[in-house]
Amino acid sequence: MDSDITSYVINSIEHAMQKTLNKSTGTRLRTWHVSDFVSPCMRKVRFSRLYPEEFDQKKRAVLFAGVVIHEHTKLSHFNEMTMCYDIENDRSLTPQTVATLPRDDTLGIITGTLDDLIRVNDDFVIVDKKTFSGKGFKKTEPNEEHVKQLDIYRVLLRESYGIDAKYGCIVYLDKSNDLDMTVLPFELTDVGTTKKFMRDILAQLNSPLMPKATITWLCNMKNREKKCYCPFLTQCEREGRTTDIPPV
Numbered sequence: 001m002d003s004d005i006t007s008y009v010i011n012s013i014e015h016a017m018q019k020t021l022n023k024s025t026g027t028r029l030r031t032w033h034v035s036d037f038v039s040p041c042m043r044k045v046r047f048s049r050l051y052p053e054e055f056d057q058k059k060r061a062v063l064f065a066g067v068v069i070h071e072h073t074k075l076s077h078f079n080e081m082t083m084c085y086d087i088e089n090d091r092s093l094t095p096q097t098v099a100t101l102p103r104d105d106t107l108g109i110i111t112g113t114l115d116d117l118i119r120v121n122d123d124f125v126i127v128d129k130k131t132f133s134g135k136g137f138k139k140t141e142p143n144e145e146h147v148k149q150l151d152i153y154r155v156l157l158r159e160s161y162g163i164d165a166k167y168g169c170i171v172y173l174d175k176s177n178d179l180d181m182t183v184l185p186f187e188l189t190d191v192g193t194t195k196k197f198m199r200d201i202l203a204q205l206n207s208p209l210m211p212k213a214t215i216t217w218l219c220n221m222k223n224r225e226k227k228c229y230c231p232f233l234t235q236c237e238r239e240g241r242t243t244d245i246p247p248v
């Protein structure tokens, strides 16, 4: 009986988590996504297209926790805004239009969903919440990829809604310390510079050549557990992964 009860409860909770995730993420548009553009390694992005990852219960639980936190910490009416931008033609498109396009017509399009847009004094600020496990470590500055992510949202927001947000803010919530909060505001990069960055990354992503391996914290195993955070290490080594490790 005990094992029947346990199985019933586990299955029910997993089902409820999956239902919440389905409702929250909906159908993912078949375009590039902002997360692709801010990845420290373009080769990893290529592999994630070639070998889509399976969702195990651990990943589902991590995503679920993120969805619940985001769902209940909305900072303004302007939250969870999904925007699409055609990088090659420098114009915005609605997600509804993009959903109807054939795959070949979406190769120059990027989609992003910003968490919150707030107004402080006379300025708009793009805010993004990140959960992480600090285990005693306190963030003092935002990660480079998180800054880039908000720079790209600035472009998408301006092109989609004509709103220019000069500031960004990352809110780090430490899951290992009762969601201890670190709020880090900063000035965003100018739109022209970010558009150029996006064109350069798009060229790499659409190139038939395998992007070069960029070894960073994702796979240099220089962490407490000596863990590789890239799930494509085997495929990468098969393609000739350089052992030249740059400073982190």
Ligand code: SF4
Pocket: 041, 042, 043, 044, 047, 212, 213, 214, 215, 216, 218, 219, 230, 231, 232, 233, 236, 237, 241
């Ligand atoms: S193992 Fe490292 S270099 Fe290779 S794809 Fe993954 S992140 Fe990139």
